[in-house]
Structure formats: C-alpha cells, structure tokens
Amino acid sequence: MAELTSFSYTAGDSLLHRLDARFKIAFVIFISLVGLNAYLWGLGFLTLLLLGIILWTRLPLFSGLKEIRYFLILLLLIFAARVLATDGIPLIDFDYITVSMQGIYNGILVCWRLSLIVMLGFAFISTTPPATIKAAVQWFLKPVPLIPEKKVAVMMGLILRFLPVIFNQAGATAAALKARAVENRKNPLYRLTKFGFPLMRRIFERADDLVIALEARAFTEHRTDPELAASKRDWIALTVVCCLCISLSVM
C-alpha cells in the first residue's frame, strides 16, 4: 500500500493541521477559483506560497508527487492537446502538426492551474483527518434539501476506507498472475479479462465482509454527530485568504 501512504492524512501539529476542516475546504475552493483564472505571475505567487507552506509543514511532497505520477502523464497529454489545438505564430510546422508559441503558453497555463489544484488537495488531505473531512462535508450539506448528509458522509468515509483494499487486491491479483507467467501472453484483452474478473470478484467479497463488519458494530445512520469548532485562528486565516484572493483577482 505504499502507493497511497503519502497522499493521505499525516498526523502533525502545524497551523494547517489545527485549522478547522470547514475553513480549509473554503480555502481550497477560493484559491482554486482564483488559480483557475490566474496567469503566470499570479500562478507563480500562489505556487511559491503553497510550496512554502507545504515544506514548512513538513509534508511528504516528493513522495506525494511520486504517487501522482499517472496524473503527470495526464497533464502531459493535456499539454500536448493544448499545444496542437491552439492557433498562433508557428514555431514548428511539420506536415499537419503545428506548434505555436500561444499553444505552448496555453498548455503551460492549463497544466500549471491543474497542478496548483492538485497541490492544494494534497495540502488539504495531508493535514485533515478523514473524520473531520466527513464532518465538514456533513456540515456543508446539512442545509441542502433532499440530500441525506449523514449518509453521504458515511459513504465518503467508506470510499476512503475501501480504496486501499482495492489497491491491495489489485496488487495481489497482479502478482498472482505474474507468478503464473501471464507476461508471456501478449493479448491485452486476455490479460485484462484474467485480471479484471478475479479482481472484481474479490472486491465484491471484501465489500460483503465490510458490510457484515459494519452490522456487527451496530452501524446506523443516526450516529453521534461529529465535533467541529471554529476558533479565532480560523477567522484570521479566512480573512488572510480572502484578502489574498481578492488581490490576485484584481491583479
């Protein structure tokens, strides 16, 4: 399960750790919105600020980056699509492929914005216990009609809990196939079938086990409400973040 260990809660006592989860969710939303509309200078400032906070909080940034390596491939694809799809003064012109300065600029901008949001998510997830994330989501959903906020919060928690199980099962199934020389079979459909069906069966079996475990521990939707408390520190942080967001929007 090493793949998931850095991109999840890391216990600590930093300022980020001590902030109320509701405020942190608000910060993520505000900064993401500002980041999505920011350009190079604004993005540069936000990235440096965020990197500084992450390093100051001593979060495992580099192992976090390693864990999102597949996302980096996605970013690369987005960059390539942007570069190829944007018109402008051509830098490289080869047959039907044209790379323009505007395309490169656009690609960098989009990828940078998405990376900023991922970094925000990393800082948020790493410093907020899942129980308080659930509690905050429940708090935000409470005034929304027709949404069973407690059920949503519990489902969120179960998904978080179940992800490592799925990855473990996938790892075990892949290892079992390799042990029986599946790599000699070049047909990807064959390999996918032999991997996918046992994995799905195992996951459903584990889900069944989880349901029984929940029942054995008297699971109910009507549970003790989570504890959230905003302090002066949270309001100060909110003021600072709001000022920052307004300044960057005006720039």
Place this chain on the structure above:
Amino acid sequence: MHYQRVTRNPQPATRNSQLATRNAQLTTHNPQPATRNPQPDMNIIEIENLSHRFNDGTIGIKDINLGIREGSLVVIVGHNGSGKTTLLRHLNGLLLPSEGVVRLVGVPVEEDLLKARQFVGMMFQDADSQIVGETVYEDVAFGPENLCLERGEVKKRVEKALHVVGLQRLADQRPHLLSGGEKRRLAIAGILSMEPRVIVFDEPFSSLDYPGVKQVLQHILTLNQSGQTIVVATHDPEKIIAHTDRLIIMQAGEIVRDGAPVDIVCDLEAFGVRKPCNCRLGLEAESWQN
C-alpha cells in the same frame, strides 16, 4: 494417551502487576449496559434447537443446543466448513435462525438486534475486513458513535480501549499500515469500546506470527480474567487449549463433543482437528504465553 489440563498459567510478578492494572481498567463496566443479567446463575447465552439453512439449501448448522455461563472461556473447534462461523454469527444476529432461538440473558436476539450487537462483540477471522475507520482512533470510535453516545463518552471509551490494547501511540496511524498483530489488537479495541458482555473471536490466531499470537492470547486471557465471557472458534486449539475448561467440537454443522478438554481432546483427530502437539507426545498442554 496422557493429557492433563494445566491450571492457569502462573504469571511472573511483573506480569501480575501489569495484569492487575489492566484488569482494573477492564472491570469498569458500562454504566448503561445492553442488558443486565437478572439471574446470576443463568446462562448468559442460551441456544435452543438452532438450525440455519442458507438460501441455496445448504445446512449451515443443525439442532444446536448450548448454554454458555457468564465469565467462562469456551473454545469451539472444528475443521473448515464445520459451522463454527455460522454458529457465532447467530450470537449477535448477523445471521438469524431458520429454526430455534438464541437468547442473551433470556432475551431472544431478534427482539433487539442493536442491543444484541452491543452485547456480543465479534472479532472476525480477517481483521482487515473489520476495520472501517481511516485512522486507528476513528475506527475504535465507530462503534460508540453508532450507539449515539455523547462525544465526551466516545472519547473516554476510545482512549480506554486503545490503552488496554496498547495502541494509544498509534491513534493517528492509518490502520492498513499496522502489522497483523496490531490489526487484531485494533479489532479488539473496536469491540471493547462498545463495552460488550460477551466477546466472540473467530479464528483469532490465523495468519499471526508467534509474537502476534502471544499478544492476542494475552488480551483474550486478560479480558476473561476480568470477568468477560469469551467464545473462541478455531480449527487449531493448540494455542488456547491450556486456558479453557470447556471445549466444544463441531462437525457438519452439529456439536459432536462438549466437555472438559481433558476428557475429549483425544477425539479431536476423529473430527478433522489436529491434536495439540503436547497431547500427541503425552505431555501436559502448555500455554503459548510461556
């Protein structure tokens, strides 16, 4: 074949003091327990003519009659598929009888499933599947939160349960990073925080290394010594047989032997369960704590 049940394992002085401390922690009972035993001499669990037939028609257990006294440590043995787990799952209503009845201090389980699940805590064979929290603390708090206890009471119970199993320093740890033995201890803490009167262990020693077995065994014995009723189901009685005074052998969903280990241990292999090593050598059963 000579086989004698040993008396409770004599503990060294230091271990005695540790046990005394833990016993003191454990004997603080739930101020609002699921049900109080109105008659102290009555069986805490009473099973009458219990049968269970699965949806596909397979018979899981058949005509089980069993009484378990409060404070006892009962070991149920049988080979895989003999019906041990099916029987255990009737004790807290995870499975309901096709025929017969299970009573907890005289009250049928199906009358109040929530109370039955508080009354009988269950540790599953695969501790991983029992862990539902994202952190150790959160997992232990899951049960008390389901009981809608006050936040302060939840915190108190979680801290106490973590202290009892020695996991308080790992409260913020993610459960899937724990070792096998630690996961079992976490599962025990999750049960203890609900303050059950009976704790049922389904194959508690499977896939554990020697230190893990010793730790889990120590917790089982400490709980039993503090007055908790314990039921252990296993296909390998070697690790616990020295500590029980009642052994039940199951085969094909039925109870085929029920008595003191000294009287029935020699029959184990006839029912597909390996005799403890010492018994095979004609020696006394020895505790795995030594």
